[in-house]
Amino acid sequence: MNMIIKDDYLDKLIASWKKEISPVHSVSYLDQLKADALNCVESLRLPTIRDEEWRFTDISSLRATPFPRASAATLPVSDNQADTFLDEAVCKLVFIDGRYVPGLSVQTADNSITVSSLSGLTGTSSVAEQYLGRLADFQENVFVALNTALMHEGVCVIVPADVAVKVPVHILYISSRKEVTVYPRCLVVAESGASVTVIEEYVALHEGVSLTNSVTEMYLKDSARVNHIRVQRESPQAFHIANSSALVAKSAQYDSISLALGAHISRFDQKITLAGENAGCEVDGLALIAGRQLADTHTFIDHANPHCRSRQLHKCIMDDSAHGVFSGKIMVRPHAQLTDARQLNRNLLLSDRARVDTKPQLEIFADDVKCAHGATVGQLDRESLFYLQSRGLTETVARNLLTYAFGGEVISRVTVPSLRQHLEQYILARTRIS
Amino acid sequence: MININSKILLEVHDLHATVGGIEILKGVNLTVKSGEIHAIMGLNGSGKSTFSKVLAGHPDYEITRGTLLFDGQDLSALAPEERAQAGIFLAFQYPVEIPGVANDHFLRLAYNTVQGKRGKEELDPLEFDDFVREKMKLLKMNPDFLDRSVNEGFSGGEKKRNEILQMALLEPRLALLDETDSGLDIDALRIVANGINQLSGKDNAMILVTHYQRLLDYIVPDFVHVMEAGRIIRTSGKELAQALETHGYDWIHANDQVAGAQP
Incomplete structure (x- = not known):
């Protein structure tokens, strides 16, 4: 039995926003969605280490940070941030402290796809109505509920049927100052046979405490392909909480690479539903952390239909007193025959004080499947050294x-060359320090 | 090549060493001069591989007694990389696979590090590429090996060639070749042996650690030592290897008894 205790932290967060939530005149889908989510927030509470899904990740320190949203003032981006712009990405959307900055963003000249900020989406409310908030579960997850209730601006990428977008869409979230909460929201719809690469990158220009609570929803229609790259390099004091869901239809392929490099505490929940026959996903992750950083990755790959294939490789490198958490569940539903699922979690501890908690889980309810999983924890090999x-x-x-x-x-699996090179350099620089 | 006036490179005196608290080397004595090729033969477990690892500085092995001098310098005080920089090279019996590190990157890093320490010129990636390709011809290696991860998925013979390639790049003054012939077919053996011979000169020395005489058909040693129970129990010329091949290691003891029976 769950007793609802009024959560002071959530109240404060909402109170700091209430003044901005204007009275609803015309009830659009978006307004209704936000109102519903707000109701949910009021019945939910922050998870604690007594909750199974948060056993290893203590976020009680979050309570000290009920930061408001940034004011609308647009801040210039200094030259040293130029390295976050990728050569290949002719389409980029830049957000500073949660605010869309049209001056720094470049929309593709190619009209084949619709890329807009969420505020621009309200005009095409049918899209919002059809997709927004349908995958990300705000009924149960307090962070998704908060994001849904308080989201202000976000990105919407719609790729029409059979359009292959050659250049990546780069969404850059810049945190320019401390003590700010941002609620990034991203919606991607790849219609039948469409393909696109979406890069979500989180960077900070400061080293203070800030909070990101992001939600991403991706819809892959029949035979669509989405390549989703996520780079989190927030401030070393930051909290980063992210939820990403993908619904993968028949013969569609969803590939994702998620990198957790920054933040004091980061938590990434990823849910992938293989919802049609012959759907597939490759889900890779790397956490590279040091000091007292904590990086928690929870993935849930749901084989809901027959003949689907999933591959997962998640690695954690932990130095100093860093703490890595991996929980990877693969569900094979009763009728999901001929499922082919493979998961591997490998962890490298570079110091005696570093720690990792790993929980690979296979739940198989079909009898004709090929599933394998494994986890290793080790140090650098003495013979190799x-x-x-x-x-x-x-x-x-x-x-x-x-x-x-x-x-x-x-x-090496990052398919955008300039991003791969940036990451290689970044990781080389990081490993040189340790 | 024995030359009485050559400089002494390696002087090992009463060397004792342990691994995991167990004594493996129990008083090894050996002197190696520039230009010489030595072979250390012996059965498995005689301590010959341990000897080469101790020389290269493997951290699992501890020297408990005796002295180890290289060019007059106490080796036991040096880290493995300092020994490499000073001119010692160990060709591994089982070269380690290192996934994710490109062979060309590794070779250039090793080459430039050692060159830098020796006060010699380092090469940029393009210059190094030309340089290493030239060296690879010596070992009839396919240039594709440069793009692959270090030793990953290499066959036994390819790994051994990669070892000799590293030796060719690092130009050691003392090369220790640990069972370099094991796992090689006859063609690979000939290529590897030919490479080693070309690298051998009056300013360097080699110690071939081997179980069989086979490699010594191609690389002719100046001295053959037999190791047993952590000591060198017999030293002679190249004919000793031939006798061991013909009669087996037991022959040494039979021979000792006959010799001992003489008045």
């Missing part, structure tokens, strides 16, 4: 090279 040292490399260089190689397996 000695081999490199015997060729003249110092122990530090040898350790960094092996650490880099461990993470490189995931990085």
Whole structure:
């Protein structure tokens, strides 16, 4: 029995927004959705380590941070942030502290896809009505409920049937100052046979405390392909809580790579539903953390139909007193025969104080399936270190090279060359420090 | 090539070493001069592989007694990379696979590190590429090996060639070749042996650690040592290897008894 206790933190968050939630004149779908979600927030509470899904991740410190949204003032982006712009991404949407910045954004000249901020979506409310809030569960998940209730601006990418978008859509969320909460929202709809690459990147220009609570919903219609790359490098003091859901229809393919590099505490919940025959997904992740960082990844791959294929590789590299968490559930529903699922979680501990909690789970209710999963936890291989040292490399260089190689397996799967190079450089720089 | 006036490179005196608290080397004595090729033979477990690992500085092995001098310098005080930089090279019996590290990147990093420490010129990626491709011809290696991860998925013979390639790049003064012939077919053995011979000169020395005489058909040693129970129990010229091949290792003891029976 769950007793509802009024949650002071949630009240404060909502109170700081109430003044902005204007009285509803015409009840659009979006307004109704937000109102419904707000009702849900009021009946939910922040999870604690007594909740099974949050056992390893203590977010009680979040209570000290009921930060308001940033004021509308647009802040200039300094030159040193130029490296976050990718050569290939002719289409980019830039948000600073949760506000869409048209001046820094570039819309594709190609009219084949619709890319708009969420505020621009209200005009085409049928799209919102059809998709927004339908995948991300705001009834049960307090963070999704908060995001849905308080979202202000977000991105909507709609790729019409049989259109292959050659260049990636780059969505850049810049946190320019501390003590701000942002609620990024992203909706992607790939119609039948469409294909697109979407990059969601979170960066910070400060090192203070901030909170990101993001929600992404992706719809892949029959034979669509979506390549979803997520790069989280928030401030070392930041909280980053993200939910991403994908609904993958018949013969569609959803590939995602998620990188957790920043934030003090980050939590990423990813749900993928293989909802049609021959649907597939490749779900890769890398957490590279140090100091007292915590990176928690929860994935749920739902084989809801026969003949679907899923592949998952999740790696964690933890230095100092960092703490990694991985919980990966694969569900094979009773009629999902001929499912082919494989999951591997590999963890590298670089210090005696680093810690990882891993929970791979297979739940199989069909009898003719091919499923495998595994998890490893280890340190750098002594023989490999000695081999490199015997060729003249110092122990530090040898350790960094092996650490880099461990993470490189995931990085190498990033299909956007300039982003891959940025990430390689970033990780090389990180491993040199450790 | 024995030359009485050559400089002494390696001086091992009464070397004792343990691994996991168990003594494996129990008093090894050996002197190696520039230009010489030595073979250390012995049965499995005699301590010959341990000896090469101790020389290269493997952290699992501890020297408990004796001295180990390389070019007059106490080796036991040096980290493995310092020994490599000073000119010691170990060709591994089982080269380690390192997924995710490109072979060309690794080779260039090793080459430039060692060159830098020796006060010599380092090469940029393009210069190095030309340089390494030239060295690869010596071992009849396919340039594709540069793009692959270090030793990953290499056959036994390919791994051993990659070892000798590293030796060719790092130009050691003392090369320790641990069972380099194992796992090689006859063609690969010939190529590898030919590579080693070309790298051998008056300013460097080699120690071939081997179980069989086969490699010594291609690389002719100046000295053959037999190791047993952590000691070198017999030293002779190249004919010793031939005798061992013909008569087996037991022959040494039979021979000792006959010799001992003489008045």
